[in-house]
Amino acid sequence: ADFKLRAVANSNENDEDYDGLVVFKDFVESRSNGKVEVELFIGTQLCANGTECLQAVEDGSVDIYISTSGGAANMYPYVQVLDLPYILRDDRIAEEVLSGDFTREMRKAILKDSDDKIRLMTIGNTGGWRNFANTKRVVKTPEDMKGLKIRTVVADLPQELVKALGASPTPIPWPELFTSFQTGVVEGSKNGITDIMGMKFPEAGLKNVTLDGHAYMGALWYMSNESFMKMDEETRKVIVDGFDALQQATFASPKRKSIQAYADFKKAGGNLYVPTPADKAAFKAAAAPVYTWFQKNVKDGEKWFSLLSSEAEKAEKAVDAAYAADVN
Amino acid sequence: MLIFFLVIFLVLLLLGMPVFFAMLTGPGIMLYVEGMDRDIPLLFRNIYNGIDSFPLMAIPFFMLAGELMNQGGITMRLVAFSQALIGHVRGGLAHVNILSSMLFAGLSGSAVADTSALGSMLIPAMEKNGYSRKFAAAITAASSVIGPIIPPSGIMIIYAYTMEISVAALFAAGVVPGILVGLGLMGMTTLMAKRYDFPVAGRKSTPREKVTATWKAFFPLLTPVIILGGILSGVFTPTEASAIAVGYAMVISLFVLRSVRFRDLPDIFTRSAISSSVVLLLVGAAIAFKTVVSLSHAAEMMAEWTLSLSENALILLFLINILLFIVGMFLDAGPAIIILGPILAPIFIKLGVDPVHFATIMSVNLTVGLATPPMGLVLFVASSVSGEKVQTIARAILPFLFVEILVIFLITFIPAISMTIPRLLGLA
Amino acid sequence: MTAMRKFLHLLETFNTYMLAFGRSIAWVLVALMVGTILLQVFYRYVLDSALPWPEEVARALMIWMMGLVAASGYRWGSFVAIDMVGEMLPGLLQRLLKLFLLALALVVLCQLFYLAIEFFQRGFRTRAASFHLSRAWIYLAMPVCFGSMLLVNIEMLLREIGRTFGDPDDYPEPPRPSLTVAE
Ligand code: NA
Numbered sequence: 001a002d003f004k005l006r007a008v009a010n011s012n013e014n015d016e017d018y019d020g021l022v023v024f025k026d027f028v029e030s031r032s033n034g035k036v037e038v039e040l041f042i043g044t045q046l047c048a049n050g051t052e053c054l055q056a057v058e059d060g061s062v063d064i065y066i067s068t069s070g071g072a073a074n075m076y077p078y079v080q081v082l083d084l085p086y087i088l089r090d091d092r093i094a095e096e097v098l099s100g101d102f103t104r105e106m107r108k109a110i111l112k113d114s115d116d117k118i119r120l121m122t123i124g125n126t127g128g129w130r131n132f133a134n135t136k137r138v139v140k141t142p143e144d145m146k147g148l149k150i151r152t153v154v155a156d157l158p159q160e161l162v163k164a165l166g167a168s169p170t171p172i173p174w175p176e177l178f179t180s181f182q183t184g185v186v187e188g189s190k191n192g193i194t195d196i197m198g199m200k201f202p203e204a205g206l207k208n209v210t211l212d213g214h215a216y217m218g219a220l221w222y223m224s225n226e227s228f229m230k231m232d233e234e235t236r237k238v239i240v241d242g243f244d245a246l247q248q249a250t251f252a253s254p255k256r257k258s259i260q261a262y263a264d265f266k267k268a269g270g271n272l273y274v275p276t277p278a279d280k281a282a283f284k285a286a287a288a289p290v291y292t293w294f295q296k297n298v299k300d301g302e303k304w305f306s307l308l309s310s311e312a313e314k315a316e317k318a319v320d321a322a323y324a325a326d327v328n
Numbered sequence: 329m330l331i332f333f334l335v336i337f338l339v340l341l342l343l344g345m346p347v348f349f350a351m352l353t354g355p356g357i358m359l360y361v362e363g364m365d366r367d368i369p370l371l372f373r374n375i376y377n378g379i380d381s382f383p384l385m386a387i388p389f390f391m392l393a394g395e396l397m398n399q400g401g402i403t404m405r406l407v408a409f410s411q412a413l414i415g416h417v418r419g420g421l422a423h424v425n426i427l428s429s430m431l432f433a434g435l436s437g438s439a440v441a442d443t444s445a446l447g448s449m450l451i452p453a454m455e456k457n458g459y460s461r462k463f464a465a466a467i468t469a470a471s472s473v474i475g476p477i478i479p480p481s482g483i484m485i486i487y488a489y490t491m492e493i494s495v496a497a498l499f500a501a502g503v504v505p506g507i508l509v510g511l512g513l514m515g516m517t518t519l520m521a522k523r524y525d526f527p528v529a530g531r532k533s534t535p536r537e538k539v540t541a542t543w544k545a546f547f548p549l550l551t552p553v554i555i556l557g558g559i560l561s562g563v564f565t566p567t568e569a570s571a572i573a574v575g576y577a578m579v580i581s582l583f584v585l586r587s588v589r590f591r592d593l594p595d596i597f598t599r600s601a602i603s604s605s606v607v608l609l610l611v612g613a614a615i616a617f618k619t620v621v622s623l624s625h626a627a628e629m630m631a632e633w634t635l636s637l638s639e640n641a642l643i644l645l646f647l648i649n650i651l652l653f654i655v656g657m658f659l660d661a662g663p664a665i666i667i668l669g670p671i672l673a674p675i676f677i678k679l680g681v682d683p684v685h686f687a688t689i690m691s692v693n694l695t696v697g698l699a700t701p702p703m704g705l706v707l708f709v710a711s712s713v714s715g716e717k718v719q720t721i722a723r724a725i726l727p728f729l730f731v732e733i734l735v736i737f738l739i740t741f742i743p744a745i746s747m748t749i750p751r752l753l754g755l756a
Numbered sequence: 757m758t759a760m761r762k763f764l765h766l767l768e769t770f771n772t773y774m775l776a777f778g779r780s781i782a783w784v785l786v787a788l789m790v791g792t793i794l795l796q797v798f799y800r801y802v803l804d805s806a807l808p809w810p811e812e813v814a815r816a817l818m819i820w821m822m823g824l825v826a827a828s829g830y831r832w833g834s835f836v837a838i839d840m841v842g843e844m845l846p847g848l849l850q851r852l853l854k855l856f857l858l859a860l861a862l863v864v865l866c867q868l869f870y871l872a873i874e875f876f877q878r879g880f881r882t883r884a885a886s887f888h889l890s891r892a893w894i895y896l897a898m899p900v901c902f903g904s905m906l907l908v909n910i911e912m913l914l915r916e917i918g919r920t921f922g923d924p925d926d927y928p929e930p931p932r933p934s935l936t937v938a939e
Pocket residue numbers: 432433434435436437438474475476477478479480481
């Protein structure tokens with residue numbers, strides 16, 4: 001092979017990221033006629049988190065990497081725009097937005113901030129949507145969140161959101177979370193259902209999930225710009241198509257995987273609450289301080305907030321137009 | 329062949345290069361030779377990445393807590409307490425040495441701290457009492473490995489950190505095996521006491537003396553209750569518990585027992601800073617080394633090879649025990665866990681061994697390696713504390729090693745020994 | 757040889773002060789680490805509201821603590837090694853082996869120091885997650901760590917050269933401050 005690419009995902013082989021990588025590897029290896037070879041490093045073999053791995057991509061030690069928006073927040077704070085709650089309505093809107101110019105704008109920004117070293121290739125999904133889950137009670141409205149100790153990662157935006165809802169954010173390392181639920185050090189978390197079931201959290205008492213869908217679990221896929229640009233144009237096209245196939249695969253994978261996860265959750269005695277449109281509006285209103293916080297505190301916050309909002313609006317119009325054609 | 333980095337590493341290690349440098353030089357040379365220049369920065373970054381960790385912070389804190397406890401008199405109180413309980417039997421001071429180690433293990437996470445703290449006090453005392461110096465040094469070294477088996481434990485913190493499992497579960501799993509090692513050593517001491525006519529340390533303590541000794545040891549003995557209680561009940565994370573241990577140790581040694589003065593603190597803090605910085609660098613280098621293990625696919629090869637030997641978990645566990653024992657002879661427990669854990673654990677988890685059970689097997693096995701030559705850390709310390717040669721201690725320690733190997737096999741093949749407490753607490 | 761001995765003496769003196777300086781800061785950092793985590797515990801369990809920054813601050817303090825005292829540990833032989841083979845060799849060979857290993861360590865430390873500087877410079881592009889500080893100021897501990905170890909390594913190498921090719925008695929170990937606490 002002329003180009004050996006090293007791809008890293010910090011998750012495991014049950015994760016959507018792995019599904020995406022398998023599709024990508026197969027696609028580019030076959031379409032490039034063996035010119036490109038992709039070697040997968042799943043887990044924390046080469047680097048263990050967003051900051052570490054993105055630095056490794058900058059150094060040229062890693063060619064392809066996927067992070068969540070939280071994982072890239074230390075390097076490119078504005079990617080947290082994807083964590084802003086309740087802006088993207090549902091999967092169709094999110095997929096429409098992420099397939100469009102929003103991703104291209106973000107690519108430009110990241111290239112600029114990384115000295116032309118890191119190229120955002122596409123944004124897919126990793127785990128569906130984040131929902132609030134807790135060990136105490138069925139949360140129907142923002143008022144029910146008051147006083148709950150919610151586990152977050154060490155990043156400011158998720159902590160601001162939890163605070164805005166009147167709950168108390170508590171950073172706990174992921175491996176200690178199970179025990180922390182058992183003993184009440186924390187009473188809730190914000191995760192996708194597949195992660196909740198993967199860690200068997202209902203066994204630790206995490207039995208109430210509110211499907212508020214406050215954040216789309218975006219997966220940002222990067223490539224070393226140098227590795228990309230040194231390829232001939234034809235090969236670059238294969239890579240771009242490969243990432244497109246990967247994006248489609250990661251859009252689909254969580255939908256398929258969550259079916260089993262929800263079934264298991266119910267079997268484990270879990271309560272699932274689907275908020276009414278009124279509930280959801282209340283959540284959105286309660287979360288409003290986060291929008292202000294983001295625009296004030298994050299570099300270019302206003303620009304990214306309005307870009308995502310306007311792209312979401314555009315997508316909603318397009319989808320609504322499609323409804324008009326498809327429903328009738 | 330990138331995989332030659334393992335050979336270079338071993339050769340440099342045997343030639344006497346410090347482990348920290350050998351772990352970087354072997355991979356560094358081979359990456360350079362293979363033209364994989366882009367991975368040299370990765371090697372460096374992973375030293376940093378390995379150290380920049382919150383769970384690891386428990387190691388300096390537990391070291392510091394142990395150091396504070398060891399200052400002026402707390403160790404002495406533990407020894408006096410042990411003496412009041414079992415000092416009067418034949419081979420009394422040997423038993424006291426073991427029991428003190430078990431108690432000290434509840435305060436400290438390191439076998440080295442145990443050897444230097446108890447050894448400097450008990451080896452001269454045992455000699456005066458009529459034991460040979462080599463025996464005194466050997467029993468000190470042998471019982472000090474209980475330190476990292478009974479929680480808190482630096483080795484288990486490192487295991488939990490690299491393998492992303494719960495420290496609390498691992499700590500809970502270590503309690504019974506640690507006690508078992510202690511009882512086993514006492515059993516061996518009893519046998520030897522009859523055969524070699526060991527001295528008796530003194531008369532039986534009166535109930536009054538027992539109460540006094542217990543009262544004097546009361547505050548130090550409360551430490552494990554606070555630390556373990558806090559961690560196992562899940563109230564504190566291990567790092568928080570380790571900081572609380574430091575706080576508690578400061579309060580009782582400064583204000584209650586007055587065994588430490590404020591002006592002693594800088595030196596105590598400095599010493600624990602130095603010893604933990606060495607451990608942290610070692611962890612960082614091991615994480616970097618592990619990167620090259622991944623890049624060279626040595627891990628997959630080893631896993632494949634292991635499974636080609638047998639697919640029977642029990643047979644493989646037996647073989648792994650032997651492998652770990654040999655590795656433990658040459659490599660310090662921390663680096664050995666970081667390098668081998670990610671290779672071995674997945675194989676056995678797939679074969680149905682509980683992750684916490686396997687972690688216990690690996691931790692105990694490599695911990696015992698601390699007391700085997702040529703790379704037995706506690707042998708070095710016991711040697712410098714006692715003035716006896718490493719080789720001499722190594723020979724005298726053999727009967728005790730035999731007991732410890734026996735316990736390793738018991739832990740390996742009877743999962744209930746390690747798993748009962750974590751299961752009861754709902755941690756595994 | 758005399759010139760080298762003079763230089764070595766100068767370097768030893770410099771290192772002695774440099775290491776003492778590092779240690780005098782490091783112990784304060786340890787105290788701050790403990791304080792930071794205890795503060796976190798207090799906020800979380802007593803006031804029932806967790807602070808976002810203590811974890812990351814404590815980690816930064818730990819890395820600086822390490823960077824400041826690692827060289828002291830190196831100079832005082834706390835870096836574990838197997839001495840068995842060396843001790844079996846005859847005197848001169850033993851010295852040469854020691855020289856070889858020290859020279860190899862020198863190369864490694866030069867490389868680490870160089871990479872650490874680069875690491876520090878690039879660190880300006882990322883900031884800490886929970887407080888407003890460029891991560892470069894945390895990363896700076898790494899060049900400090902490997903730079904000071906490099907100086908100690910040069911000192912050890914020169915001393916070993918002197919002992920191999922000159923009179924070993926002319927090259928004693930530098931004095932080691934006692935860190936034992938008076939009873
Ligand atoms: Na212990």
